[in-house]
Amino acid sequence: MTEVVGPHPGGVHLVEVANNPLTSAARGRIRDPSASAALLRMRIVFALVIGASIAVLPAFGERRVLLGVMIAVLAVVSDLHGLSVLARTEQPPATLGITDVVLTLTVVAAAPEAMPIATLIAAGGLTLHVLWYGRRRALLLALAYEAGLAVVAVAHQPPWWIATMIAFAIVAVASSVGLSDLAVAAENAH
Numbered sequence: 001m002t003e004v005v006g007p008h009p010g011g012v013h014l015v016e017v018a019n020n021p022l023t024s025a026a027r028g029r030i031r032d033p034s035a036s037a038a039l040l041r042m043r044i045v046f047a048l049v050i051g052a053s054i055a056v057l058p059a060f061g062e063r064r065v066l067l068g069v070m071i072a073v074l075a076v077v078s079d080l081h082g083l084s085v086l087a088r089t090e091q092p093p094a095t096l097g098i099t100d101v102v103l104t105l106t107v108v109a110a111a112p113e114a115m116p117i118a119t120l121i122a123a124g125g126l127t128l129h130v131l132w133y134g135r136r137r138a139l140l141l142a143l144a145y146e147a148g149l150a151v152v153a154v155a156h157q158p159p160w161w162i163a164t165m166i167a168f169a170i171v172a173v174a175s176s177v178g179l180s181d182l183a184v185a186a187e188n189a190h
């Protein structure tokens with residue numbers, strides 16, 4: 001179901017979908033427990049796919065099977081815990097963002113040459129963190145990830161590390177600010 005909210009100053013009409021988690025958000029955060037639960041269930045599938053990918057791709061080194069299994073198991077446990085907390089509190093726990101940063105940095109530390117791939121996954125997860133935790137917390141998580149990348153980069157100097165760090169910083173700021181502003185604007189259009 002769509003609803004025309006009103007004219008935009010540029011003559012464009014803002015159209016909104018009913019029950020959109022962005023428009024039901026307070027300050028750009030998802031407040032719909034069923035939407036968060038669906039996202040957590042999708043994250044479990046993604047964790048298994050990412051773990052399997054790590055296990056089979058030679059770019060992740062000799063211990064890739066162990067690393068892939070470890071990442072998949074820890075991510076699934078983290079997401080199952082998130083579902084449990086969500087059922088009790090109707091909010092995803094902040095530990096999910098921290099776990100995402102730690103697990104991604106674990107992959108980068110174990111296979112520094114995979115830094116661009118892991119950072120691409122981290123950038124995708126950042127979008128979800130903006131919606132769950134808001135702009136400020138998402139940017140703090142991005143800053144923690146960037147600091148961890150710097151440590152790995154100094155220690156190992158993998159290929160493309162400078163470009164990867166610059167690209168992640170740009171994407172982190174742009175997606176956090178842009179998505180948060182979009183969610184707040186949609187909410188204020190009511």
